[in-house]
Amino acid sequence: MNTDLSGQPEFVQDAAAFAGEALLMLRDWALSPEAWIQFGLLIAAYLLALLISLRLKGKLRLALTPDAGAQGALPAMRRGLLLFLPLLMPLLAYAFAALGETVALSVFDEGAVIAFGKRIFLFLAVRSFVHHILSDPLLKLVGRYVLVPVAALYALGLLGPLMSYLNALTVTLGNISFSVMALLRGVIAGSFLFWLGGWTTRQSAEFIEQQKDMRPSLRQLVAKVIEFGIFGIAFLLLMNIMGINLSALAVIGGAIGVGLGFGLQKIASNFISGVILLVEGQATVGDYVELDGGQAGRIVKMTARSAILETYDGRWIVVPNEDFITTRVINYSDAGSANRYEAPFSVSYDTDINKVPAIIEAAVATHPGVLSKPYPPDCELRGFGDSGIDFAVEFWVNGIDDGPNKYTSDVLFLIWNALKDNGIEIPYPHRVLEIKGQMPKASA
Template sequence: MEGQPEIVTQALDYAQQGWDIARTWLMSPAAWSQFGLLLVAYLAALLVSRRLRPVLTKLLTPPEGQESLIATARRFVLLFVPLVLPLLAYVFTGIGESVTRSLFGSGAVIAFGKRLFLFLAARILVKEIIRDPFLKLLGRYVLVPVMAIYAVGLLDDLTTKLSETVIRLGNISFSVMALVRGVIAGAVLFWLGRWSNNQSTAFIQSQEEMPPATRTLAQKAAEVAIFGAAFLLLMNIMGISLTSLAVLGGAIGVGIGFGLQQIASNFISGVILLLEGQATVGDYVELDGGEAGTIVKMTARATILETYDGRWIVVPNEHFITTRVVNYSDSGSANRYEASFSVSYDTDINKVPGIIEKAVGDLDFVLAGGKDGERDPDCELRGFGESGVDFAVEFWVNGIDDGRNKFTPRVLFAVWNALMAHDIEIPYPRRVIEMRSADSDEA
């Protein structure tokens, strides 16, 4: 095998070692007794698990529809019932290992069996228990291969080799093991951070006694704290000194000074918006630039408006600070609208305001009262048109007259019905056409 690449030579070396170990086990009575103990341990675990799993399932299954904290914990523990078989086999094998070491002074086969049962437990965990797609992917391509290498006893050699392999990038050098450890730890930490952020967001949003702006601010603060802690912990795991981040902080500062002013400005504007609470999720706003809609989401960079035709408008947070914003939902959601109509010149117009104000005031969505009756329906004479007398009725409602709310059309229906009930004619344009003949022109 001379002249072969080093990796081939090493692989053949490991294969030869494995064959020597297997041949030793096959020729050793102590090894056969340990194989027998492994078989007995597995069969005992199989019998016990068949009787234990139904009992555990019944004990851990909460009543249907129960959503308490204890019920949630019981459902979580119930997920791990499939691990009963390999874990029982591991425990029974451990008991057998102490016996064989006291009798034969050796327990290599038993130790291999224990590692094998842990590998089976890892496969069951990934295949049957984990449901999250990212964790399942991580388990399939990281956990299971690592446990397989551990089962055959090569994990220590592999980690040593990876630790000795150093990558150099200029003045920076790190081992492959540090890189692998950082990638795995980073993936787990940031998945855990995302999960923790979702849980904290759900908890904060369920606190209905808190103002919406305070809930959003608390949600953003929790998100920054969670991912900040995950980042610092990752730096510690990878062995990177936090003092070395000063250079990175300086670079970020220079970047903000030259090219990230808008991002920084929008981030600070978003914090100011949340602190002041002048506009929050659920408010209907209109900006100076003509953008109008309901705020459905406030992010660190921008605020998202949803129009009544279902479109989303992404507005930088800075616009809410530097331009004029009309908030139709702030300080209560009552708004005033008006509906215009006309009546014929043959109508006694002195009767029209009373008729219309009563008809509109009877609508269930129209507000009334206020200081000195300022929110009562008010019908006003607006002018004398070409075809009729022009009126407008002003009314107050809770909400915006758009989208699912059709306040003005319903008011106009009420106006029509009231006018028809009192035989008041709604005019339409009339034109007089004068026909002249050619003879009359000559005359």
């Protein structure tokens, strides 16, 4: 039945023409012995791939599965290869169909049916890849809504005409002009490149953190340089893939320069300050610092813009990198150096104070966290108080005392027990009450 579509939009006419061609092709296939032979070759390719994959999957899984708890590059690579086992069957079917297509072309000089089946197998492989292998949310989203539809269009033979149509559509932004096809390529390639950049950055950071002979600040600096380098290369590759002339980005660069001049001075200052901190190593991850404004905590993370301090009560303080350069900063730890603390105490005036230093120094030295270097515990006489004689013991430890709650508390317990064991009294306030005149008489 002929239908006049001359009054319909162009895409409706194109779709109708394509549908008509498809019906004619299916009719020719149904009446062609060569087409049925190719269809048989497709079924044979599918069954052979299914049989081989069923036999190989168990052996490959056994061979690739690393020992439980195994760490390192080789076990990680073997676990990664295990993820691709779902692709074994469709890829084998694709390979066998390609072999069958070669046979059909050499015998019949025609292989449209088996070529169509081969593209279907490739579509199944792409679909399996997106649904079973991709785990990153961004890549999975791009695969589901971009990669799978592209594979479906390729299987149906529509990808070529669609690409030609999208290449003809252009988008212009100022003096930058690119096609819709270039934009789609950029979305796909950009998602993959930046995912690959993030993965490479994480692997590099883990490797650098294992290099304990490097200073912590140098490790941070190398990790940041690698991160900026990887994403810079990814950006340049993306621009090349999209076909954008890099000289056209001069306008964008000028706009960024103006923005830095007016509204982004602090961001630029903090970024440069962060680089200076990493180079000089004055403060790095793991150090306990106190800023001029009173904020204190251990540095748990350093970013391009700021450092994050974690206080002892679990709060995080975000401190701009510029504050470490322009204000006074007290670094208590310097990535693990020893620190000195003291614990004050008093004894009774009836005590032979010449014996106290030796008793206390020996008791404090038994604490496993107290160091003998750079100095052993040192008990000093500090003064004569109202109720007793004041002493203090100085001791060195590797780490930070949480006020009097970590090392000082343990040391005070040791002092208390040592004084009790030696019969030395710990004084408490005494007051003398003087009553002038006669004592008042108690009433009956």
